[in-house]
Amino acid sequence: MKILKIFIIIFLSINFTNLNADKKNDELKNKILKNTRCLICQGQSVYDSESDFSSSIKLIVDKKINEGLKEEQIYQYLREKYGDWIIYDPQLNKNTYILWLLPLLLFLIGGLIIYKLIKKNNE
Amino acid sequence: MKKKLKLFIIITFLSLCFIILYKGLNSSNTYSPKISNKIDLPIFKAKDFNTGTYLNSEKIFKENIFYIVNIWASWCVPCRSEHPLLMKLSRNQSVKLIGFNYKDNLDNAKKFINEFGNPYSQILIDNEGILSVEFGAYGVPETFIIDKNKKIVRKFIGPITREIEKEINLIIK
Numbered sequence: 001m002k003i004l005k006i007f008i009i010i011f012l013s014i015n016f017t018n019l020n021a022d023k024k025n026d027e028l029k030n031k032i033l034k035n036t037r038c039l040i041c042q043g044q045s046v047y048d049s050e051s052d053f054s055s056s057i058k059l060i061v062d063k064k065i066n067e068g069l070k071e072e073q074i075y076q077y078l079r080e081k082y083g084d085w086i087i088y089d090p091q092l093n094k095n096t097y098i099l100w101l102l103p104l105l106l107f108l109i110g111g112l113i114i115y116k117l118i119k120k121n122n123e
Numbered sequence: 124m125k126k127k128l129k130l131f132i133i134i135t136f137l138s139l140c141f142i143i144l145y146k147g148l149n150s151s152n153t154y155s156p157k158i159s160n161k162i163d164l165p166i167f168k169a170k171d172f173n174t175g176t177y178l179n180s181e182k183i184f185k186e187n188i189f190y191i192v193n194i195w196a197s198w199c200v201p202c203r204s205e206h207p208l209l210m211k212l213s214r215n216q217s218v219k220l221i222g223f224n225y226k227d228n229l230d231n232a233k234k235f236i237n238e239f240g241n242p243y244s245q246i247l248i249d250n251e252g253i254l255s256v257e258f259g260a261y262g263v264p265e266t267f268i269i270d271k272n273k274k275i276v277r278k279f280i281g282p283i284t285r286e287i288e289k290e291i292n293l294i295i296k
């Protein structure tokens with residue numbers, strides 16, 4: 001009887017770890033798909049789209065996760081095939097540095113203007 | 124003087140915004156990535172259309188010639204319009220055509236080939252579209268040119284036209 005109990009506990013714990021791993025993989029898959037652009041749709045992510053293109057990308061992402069690839073490696077794979085455009089979150093490189101630095105620059109300029117105005121008012 | 128400078132800066136800024144937005148309105152919405160540097164031929168395994176056996180990409184692209192990879196499906200209407208041009212290209216001895224049958228019904232695909240002719244030296248089945256993603260394709264029809272060094276040198280999205288056929292002939296010369 002005791003042996004049977006032990007067996008049941010081991011069996012359940014194995015099942016639970018499998019379930020947890022599946023849940024983690026699903027979360028990662030959804031995260032990647034939400035950050036991937038459906039290139040043939042109008043403003044939809046692959047996650048939201050049911051197009052042929054999106055269904056293929058969903059399968060590929062699933063396959064790559066099961067192969068043990070990390071999130072960044074999957075993004076890199078998709079970038080190699082379709083270019084930077086396929087990922088919603090653009091990387092900082094020579095084509096996108098204006099995109100990344102412009103808000104910071106505008107913030108600094110704005111701050112400078114406010115600082116000057118306050119200084120002028122105080123005077 | 125200071126007022127004039129301010130006005131000048133504002134006008135320049137607004138006209139710059141206008142030019143950028145106006146240009147943006149005129150540019151095409153469809154995005155097609157440029158193949159600026161040649162891309163290595165992906166390594167894959169695929170099912171043969173006729174025999175149903177699995178083949179390695181090294182075996183499919185083993186000869187030292189140009190290859191044209193064409194993604195097609197029997198349900199794809201533009202594929203019918205480009206088919207006669209593919210038949211014409213297949214008569215060229217210095218090139219081999221490889222067809223990827225994209226998300227298709229096998230019987231319909233066979234009927235299509237029987238009706239319009241078979242320009243392909245080999246057809247591979249791509250039921251899940253994974254093979255097409257390996258090539259960076261969006262859908263059907265799409266055509267890729269692979270040079271003798273096994274690099275993808277050109278990609279055509281959409282059906283092949285007479286102009287594209289001429290361009291292909293120039294590349295594979």
